[in-house]
Amino acid sequence: MTDSLSLLPNRRALHVDVQRYGARESELAIALIDLDGFKLVNDQYGHNVGDQVIKNCAKMLSDLCGQDARCYRLGGDEFAISMNGSLAGTIVEGISRSFIDLFKRPITVDDRRIVLGASIGISSSKGEDRQNSSELLRRSDVAMYASKRNGKMRCTWYQPEFDRNREAAQKIDSDMRQALANDEFYVLYQPLVCAQTSKIVAVESLLRWARPDGEPIGPDVFIPIAEETGLINPIGLKVLRQACRDALAWPDITLSVNISPAQLRDVEFPIQLGQILEETGFPAERLELEITETCLVLDPILAERTLDVIRGFGVNISLDDFGTGYASIGFLRMFRFEKLKLDRSLVVDAGDDEGSRAMMVSSISVARALNMAVTAEGVETQQQADLVRTAGCDQIQGWLYFKALPPEEITHHLNQQNFQDSNLKLIG
Template structure:
């Protein structure tokens, strides 16, 4: 029995030892597994953040190159620049005025160089000062490689923009040939000059990149630093020039250090160790998940409003499409552009503009269904995505809800602001969404909404693509016509109300395309404005009309000016140069403007009008009575003449109050000592009424339709002509 007791005790001891050993081994294994897991989590978190930072640095380099490339493209592929460079007597002064002098304080480049076809320096400035003509001394031989790359680059290729080591450090540099914006195969490209812009990566630039792309501790060095993350900056031949270096944030390591003390304390007691280890593991994973969640949220959401950004919206659209597999549903994408937002920024500044953007975001979030995806795409552009039935009732559609929400007054402090919105809508089957195509269609629909007058919702139709192709074809034809100086000009006389004698003519643009089709101004003028051709068209009409009118002594010449022309800072000088070259008296020229430009950009309009009036050019307010021009506007801009809108003349025949309105309008002008022209006169009754109302000049089909210069000369100015109607 005692023996049995001893054996039992030994067995119990052995069992206890075995259990303890197994427990120790299991505990050690668990500890090893947990330790390894924490190390993996820490390393993964560090790697994720390092990858984010590296992607941000690559994005920063791409952004810098893209920005400089766009600047060079805008300046090099510029018709005016190409023409000015070809003038040997003035090109140096022009280059200094437009490019070289701006290097003193321009944020996008600090170096501007123009070389001729032999790569000889025409002008070279850095920081507003002449830097000499020996470019390899400052840039090294790499500059010659860049110039060669520029000459091998066509107008449709990407601008060569790379990094280069200079005598003052590392710089971003790009180059392009100076040529017309429209490709002309007849031009000898070997004779092109080259425009070079460079921006040195100063500490201030590095600091700005660091802040913009959230890369802490960013530095520019000649070699990668051990223990730091880096990306390489290469030159035109892909040689390493410099490196961006920055320390790793190591969020995983920081998280581990935050719980290291807990882990050591828990090791004193097995149970506490296991519990604490589990808690720490959970805590660590939770922190990493929160950190990852915050980073994901930041990457997919707009910083100002908290709404989804473009990338976040696209990702959610893809998810919604995947979730809708097998279901019959339609995804609708609404693009929103705020109407009148620019005026808010101009009137009260960007701070108020940002506050309004936040209010718009809140208004949309409160108004639209909870399952709607709302995003801010940038600036004053928003987007809304819904997934639902194929044919919602128009009254309850998302587009209608958006319009109602934006039309309500916004109250910002003591300011009451009224805006609106244009909405473009595109839809497709939710389970088979091509995001890029849906975005393209919504964008086209939005532009159609803005073209139709803003403040409306337009749903994409297949015909829009046809319209887009037609517009592209017409734009190409218009470019061809302008390149060949093919815009025609017709002239409609203005007559004195009392005597009926001709006192002036209005120049009217006419376009017959190369295929013989004639297009009206109501079609091709908006086309020219939209495609950036209005300056070229306007100056072509001015050149032809002053060349013809200089022979018609004793009468004035009126030309119509687009609001976009008046916004061009070079417009006044271009007009004065044209009439000087033609030998035309500035006092005979009258520029007709509509009130639209006075409202959209009054400061620039005032500068342009003042510049023209100082030279003797007269300014007439066209279409008065069709809009909202106030007495204050008439006084502020000091118009030399007012042209009442044709609708007031037509009202004489159709509206019992038409005569009273016309008399009041003319009386207002007379009170301000502004002479009045009545246009659209078609009958003797209309002519008599406007004469009695106080108009001193008349224009309309009663006197003459628009005619050619030859017909006008033959009827009014040739001595042997018979001046009968």
């Protein structure tokens, strides 16, 4: 009952061990571990390197467990820990957190620095309600996916509401598949204005879902589910195609489209992007893809290669939500973004806090030094607009100027803007 690659006990051994544990009044705890980014290792470096990574991780986990707990390889990039005793849950959680901490540094395999993460779910039971190994594994699996949804690199204890949330997520997933077939998704556009003239210079496409029952559900709810289930790829391509078609009617402005980490990890995405540009006839130089720092962290090398292919079409790349995550000056230098978008939280805090204001100003200075344009997001007051304009932002986006609008309203505003420009030229 040993896994041949890692030499750890296997899944069957876990079930046997749990059956052997006695003293039902003592606590039984099981942690389920999934490596974040392991598929990319196999895709990029091959299975020989992937196998060595598994061996290294097995050794790391075994050393942490020592004599206190037992660890297993369940298959693929999944591991588990089990323990029985009065402090089982506390000890298993401590081992889990220590294991996650080890991934704050890359794993070295054949002079390659492999960046991985770990998402962990933990469950336990004791007494008359003590669950069997299959149920505890299921609960730990549910908790592990909660760790992934909440940003990865963390461990999460199972809660009964997770099952209810999972049922709701499965319902949304099913509804999304039907919505994709029934063309229920549509695109709105929020203008970005020039900081100096307040004229519309770009629009950002924003996905919306018109449910037949009229029940509102925001993209912050359904997009993470789409990313988890793989639906984000067909939905994202639909948004990109529709946005390119709509923006053909707005020849003087830039079109910005958000790309999820899952899309950027898809090796087919650059090919699909090229096909959409050719199919719609949209000028590549007018298209700007917005990505977040999450797209870059797990595999910077793969991300850099993908972005290089995309830039080869003439498409620009913007770093979205800057100031909320991992991005460093080193990242900005590596990826050579054409634009930096300051997150709303940085803009809001800059109005009341000198430290946040200094951070915003320094971010703009770095962007300038690297020949990046800068946009301030989430501007809702005139005070904020004046602040980011004085700090040197090129563009401003927010409700102070425009909310998300349907394409016909974008056309109306641009026509008005062009009419005013024409009149000014005549007067001049």
